[in-house]
Amino acid sequence: MTPGIRPLVAGNWKMNGTSASLNELRMIGNGFMSGLDAETEALVCVPATLLAHAAEILSRTPVHAGGEDCHTKESGAYTGCISAEMLRDAGASHVIVGHSECREQRGEDDATVQAKASAAWRAGLVAIICIGETQQQREAGATLDVLSRQVDGSVPPSATPSNTIIAYEPVWAIGTGLTPTAADVAEAHAHIREKLSEKLGSVAAKV
Known part of the structure; x- marks a missing residue:
């Protein structure tokens, strides 16, 4: 903690x-x-x-x-989608963006996740930005590189402790029965904090 x-x-x-x-x-x-x-x-x-x-x-x-989840736009011809403003109107205080299922199943890239986070802020919501590596990336020893890329690409540069939460979700541990060790999580968290500090400066300590 x-x-x-x-x-x-x-x-x-x-x-x-x-x-x-x-x-x-x-x-x-x-x-x-x-x-x-x-x-x-x-x-x-x-x-x-x-x-x-x-x-x-x-x-x-x-x-x-x-x-x-939310769309990047406030409104428009986006059948089946929901905007951050609609979520706020319905009573939401937070919204998840960049969940691994959305990244994998819908092909969302880091730029889209960042745009969704900005949309959440626009509506007055806290953005929960999900990042994490897949089993293939983990086995290739690329975990820290993946986390660096996702922090750089998914987190808007104006993120603050009041509008952003970073959720580390190792994709390889979701629904697989595999569990990351405390050391795995500690290493990932330390690296994420380091990258956030480089990107956001002093405010990163509270994100």
């Missing part, structure tokens, strides 16, 4: 859940009423169809509601 930074525990429902699932959010929110909220920030990112309901339910708890 980095001193001076309040930890964020965030859940991502992905393409799961209907209105029948909302009672789970009530239980999550009520569980955070015990005092943990003073030490830890909590967030649940839900499908857009549930966001307004989720935000209303969680408004009476310390837990935030967030979006799972």
Whole structure:
């Protein structure tokens, strides 16, 4: 844990859940009423169809509601997409951008992720920028190079602790049963912080 930074525990429902699932959010929110909220920030990112309901339910708890992705544009002829402004209007406080599934399945590159982060800020949302290496990249010994490239390309130069969270997600450990060691995570985090410091200067210490 980095001193001076309040930890964020965030859940991502992905393409799961209907209105029948909302009672789970009530239980999550009520569980955070015990005092943990003073030490830890909590967030649940839900499908857009549930966001307004989720935000209303969680408004009476310390837990935030967030979006799972957003478009770079505020509005326009982008059928099936959702803007950061729409997420904000529905009650979101945060939005995930650059998730590994979006990078892999939709071909999102670092420039697109950076544009989405800027769109989140435009709407008053905190951007959760996901970065991480694949199994192939890890086996090739390219983890730190990949993280350097993603920090450089995905994080806007005006990122601050109030508008940006960097989420390290080693892609090779998602849904595979493989678990990174504490040393793996510590090395990645230290490298990410080093690159953020080079890019953002003194504010990087709190991002």
